[in-house]
Amino acid sequence: MPYSLQNLLPQFSRWLSVEKGYSPRTVESYGRDLAEFASFVEPGCDVRQIEARAVRSYVYALNGKNKGSSVARKLSALRTFFRHLLRESIIRHDPVAPIATPKQEKHMPVFLTVDEVFTLMEMPGGEDTFAARDRAILEILYSTGLRVAELAALDLERLDAEEGMLRVTGKGNRERLVPIGRPALEALRQYLPQRTMLIRARIARGDAPENKAVFLNHRGLRLTARSIERLVKLYALRAGIAARVTPHALRHSFATHLLEMGADLRTVQELLGHVSLSTTQRYTHLNMDHLSEVYDRAHPKARR
Numbered sequence: 001m002p003y004s005l006q007n008l009l010p011q012f013s014r015w016l017s018v019e020k021g022y023s024p025r026t027v028e029s030y031g032r033d034l035a036e037f038a039s040f041v042e043p044g045c046d047v048r049q050i051e052a053r054a055v056r057s058y059v060y061a062l063n064g065k066n067k068g069s070s071v072a073r074k075l076s077a078l079r080t081f082f083r084h085l086l087r088e089s090i091i092r093h094d095p096v097a098p099i100a101t102p103k104q105e106k107h108m109p110v111f112l113t114v115d116e117v118f119t120l121m122e123m124p125g126g127e128d129t130f131a132a133r134d135r136a137i138l139e140i141l142y143s144t145g146l147r148v149a150e151l152a153a154l155d156l157e158r159l160d161a162e163e164g165m166l167r168v169t170g171k172g173n174r175e176r177l178v179p180i181g182r183p184a185l186e187a188l189r190q191y192l193p194q195r196t197m198l199i200r201a202r203i204a205r206g207d208a209p210e211n212k213a214v215f216l217n218h219r220g221l222r223l224t225a226r227s228i229e230r231l232v233k234l235y236a237l238r239a240g241i242a243a244r245v246t247p248h249a250l251r252h253s254f255a256t257h258l259l260e261m262g263a264d265l266r267t268v269q270e271l272l273g274h275v276s277l278s279t280t281q282r283y284t285h286l287n288m289d290h291l292s293e294v295y296d297r298a299h300p301k302a303r304r
Contacts, residue, residue, distance in 0.1 A: 003047045003090055005038040012081055021173030023149045025225070033077035047085060052095045059099060068102045075101055110244050111252040117142055120245065121183075123235035132194055133215060134231050136187040141232070141247055143184035144168075145254035145272050148247035152225040155212040161185055170273035178271055188214075255283045 013031055016022040022030075040058050041050060055078065062071045078096050085091045112120070121138050124131040141151060150168050158167040164185060166178045195216055199209045202220030213222035229247055236245030255268050269280040 003085075004044045005034060005041075005047055006044070008047065008085070008090070009034055009038075012084060015084060016080075021169075021171070023171075025149070029073075030077045030080065033074045034081055036074070037078060047082075048091050050095050052098045055095050055099050059102070063102070071102050075099065110246075110249045111256045112241065112245065112249060114257060116239070116241050117250070117253055117257075119239045120235055120241070123238045129218070130194070130231075132187070132191040134235065136184070136191040137215060137228060137231065138235065138250070139184035139187040140180065141250040142254055143181040144178045145251045146178070147171075147251060147273075148225045148228050150273075151247070152215070152223060152228055154214045156214050157212070159188075159214070161189075168273065172275075174273065174275075176270065176273050252283075255280070259283055 009031060012034075013027050016027045016030060017024070037058055038045075040061065041054055059071060059075060062074060066074075075096070082091065082094045082096045086094050121135065121142070124134040124138070128134060137151065140146065141148075144166060146154075146166075146168060147170065150170055153169065154166070158169075159165075159180075160167075164180055164182070166180050168176050168178050170176060195214070198216045198218075198220040199211065202209050207220070210216060210221050215223040215228075217223050217227060225247075232245060232247050232250070233242060236242040239245075251272070255272060258268050258271070259265070265277065265280055265283075268283065269277050272280060274280045
């Protein structure tokens with residue numbers, strides 16, 4: 001039985017979604033990267049015949065057209081795919097195993113100052129139809145450090161307003177508890193009546209209501225991650241800080257400000273949902289930069 005990459009891709013995508021708990025966007029990205037590799041090798045080629053030299057040629061071809069981070073991402077998709085085939089006993093040797101991951105530039109996380117965050121929170125105003133919803137989104141992103149996909153997937157039943165906690169399902173279907181601050185809870189409380197109105201309007205139109213999702217769009221459906229990204233950009237533009245603001249920048253700001261105020265690294269790791277402490281440790285570099293900057297600015301002999 002021939003095992004072409006194209007034939008195996010649907011089963012691999014299901015495995016990523018169901019077994020690994022990857023987000024739809026990540027599964028889609030893996031699919032694109034694997035389809036690109038499939039078009040590079042001989043069409044319909046049996047995966048059992050793919051060798052390391054074919055993967056190496058593919059990586060060399062990518063190096064001339066892509067950034068190191070893009071090449072590393074595409075290679076990661078291939079690694080995951082062929083390791084899966086190895087575990088399923090479809091192949092006997094992993095052709096990606098001998099291939100080294102290209103070195104990448106290390107980019108420091110972009111974060112906002114506390115003043116910039118406060119300015120951003122004030123941007124949703126009376127002229128905005130969904131001002132209450134949008135302010136709640138901004139407050140929760142900064143208050144909890146959630147990933148944008150985690151916020152979009154948030155259900156009302158996962159919120160314990162009395163205890164001030166959210167139960168979040170993150171990457172790999174891993175659950176974690178995250179505290180949510182009073183300003184974010186208050187912003188959410190002000191938005192909930194509008195949510196109820198959106199649900200009722202949907203029922204009045206004869207459509208099935210979306211009862212689970214916290215954040216809804218104008219049609220009463222769950223707000224998507226991309227819509228959240230767009231509204232964050234909109235308010236950042238108003239605040240005059242658009243070049244640096246994304247939902248992920250608010251997540252970085254959450255972590256950086258916690259560390260600046262004395263939170264320990266393990267706690268921040270837990271709040272962010274990082275599996276590895278080394279992922280969280282990049283924020284210590286930001287923290288050290290901040291300490292050095294404050295020292296240089298404040299100590300009488302710092303510049304001597």
